[in-house]
Amino acid sequence: MGRVPCCDKNGLKKGPWTPEEDLKLTNYIQFHGPGNWRSLPKNAGLKRCGKSCRLRWTNYLRPDIKRGRFSLEEEDIIIQLHSILGNKWSAIASRLPGRTDNEIKNYWNTHIRKRLLRMGIDPVTHTPRLDLLDMSSILRSVFGKPSLLNMQGLLRAQALMNQGLLKLASTASLLSTINNDENPNLASHNYVQNQVTTPPSLDSAQFQFQMPTTQTNNVEVFSGTVANLSCSSSPSGDENLVLQQNQVGLSGNHDALVHSLNNANQNMECDSVLPTPVSSPNRLNSSSNYVRSGTDEERDSFFSDLFEFEIPESLDDIADIFL
DNA sequence: AACGTCCTCAACCGCTGTAGA
DNA sequence: ATCTACAGCGGTTGAGGACGT
The missing domain is CATH 1.10.10 (Arc Repressor Mutant, subunit A)
Known part of the structure; x- marks a missing residue:
């Protein structure tokens, strides 16, 4: 009945x-x-x-409804929470005062989801989806010389582009996100300058996310740490989130680097609860003067910056095919 | 100006979970 | 244990505005 x-x-x-x-x-x-x-x-x-x-x-x-555009902080939070909770819009809304599940759902479907797709990130799994990548924008980001790209080069690139290299691109962007302190554009420099970095940390009501200080004295090309988040529910069934991290050290050797990157991605996939590459913990915790209300251009730039990375010298032979 | 297409988001639909009788 | 009413959730729809030709 x-x-x-x-x-x-x-x-x-x-x-x-x-x-x-x-x-x-x-x-x-x-x-x-x-x-x-x-x-x-x-x-x-x-x-x-x-x-x-x-x-x-x-x-x-309802009088406590907050109307108007979502701030970048709110976008960060939505993406982070979505990577953990999935389409649990009400659960996400409960952590965003003044926002309704319907509003968040609409905003996700009309803005964030599309933006992630443009970035080549699967909005469901939050993993880089190589088949979704808008290669032209990626290539522009990488080389900054769009006029030099031609069809022949692209075809050659396509033939040579392999999973490892694309994972490198994806993970490098992730690293740049994580390691970036205030200015996303500076992130890639951290990897080529063998800097001693003190990555940011996040410590909020919902997240425990600590990045260790890394010493990278012997690293030729890249250094960094990939944080791998996992989620577990407490026996009481409440929604406290426990985030754990696996560190993946990256070093200069090609094979080792690609191997590390593969491991990093495998860890992500196995856990099926993923860090959101487009969101940096320090942003959530930041009291910086980073402009948080953004125009569409600023928002796009904010996200596209996350996919900027530099090709290390040792990969110059690959980069050369584009030029 | 007129028309077509795309995009946004308020509202609806169908379903599940839960409390109480 | 079963039934019913109700609240809430997530997916989907469609009206209307924005934009392009």
């Missing part, structure tokens, strides 16, 4: 709410409080079903 409908559909209005309806609903709830949605429309003089009233209230009329 199927469920009986929550209300008699006949004669009930559907579609967009009018200001008058909003006023009726708001006034009623202010006086009586929310709840008892089944009887609310009748009592409030609305020709709507209770479900519609509840949705209108929770998604639009």
Whole structure:
């Protein structure tokens, strides 16, 4: 036996709410409080079903709703949480005060998801998806000489491009994200200058994410640490998140480097709970003056910067085919 | 100006989980 | 244990605005 409908559909209005309806609903709830949605429309003089009233209230009329554009911090948080929780929009919304699950879901589907796809990142698994990469933009990022790219070079590149190199690209971008302190554009330099880095840390209510200080004295080309996050639920079933990390050291040797990168990616895939490459922990924790409200261009730039990396000298022979 | 296409997001639909009778 | 009402969730839809030709 199927469920009986929550209300008699006949004669009930559907579609967009009018200001008058909003006023009726708001006034009623202010006086009586929310709840008892089944009887609310009748009592409030609305020709709507209770479900519609509840949705209108929770998604639009509630006084604590924060309207307007999502900040970059909020985007960061959404991406981080989505990488852990998946499409649990209500759980994500509960960590973003003033935002509704519906709003977050819409924003994900219309903005963030597309942006990740453009970056070659699978929005479901949050892993780099090589088949999704917009190679032209990647190549522009890498070489900064779009005019020098030609079809012949691209074809040769395609023939020679292999999984290892693309993983290198993907993981290098991840590293640049993680290791970048304030300016994303500086990230790649960290890897070629053998710097002693003190990566940032995140310590918030939901996350424990510590990056160790790394000494990279003997590294020829790259140095860095890949944090691999995993998630577990507590026996009590609450949603406290426990994030663990695996460190993957990267060193100069080609084979070792690609091997490390493969391991890093395998770890990610095995855990199926993934770090979000486009989000840096220090951003969440940062009190920097980084511009957090952004135009579309700034947001695109913010994300595309995350895929900027430099080809080490030892890979010059590969890079040469583009030029 | 007119038309077509794309994009956004409020609202709906169908389903599940839960509490109470 | 079963049934029912209700709240809530996630996926989907479609109206309307923005944009391009």
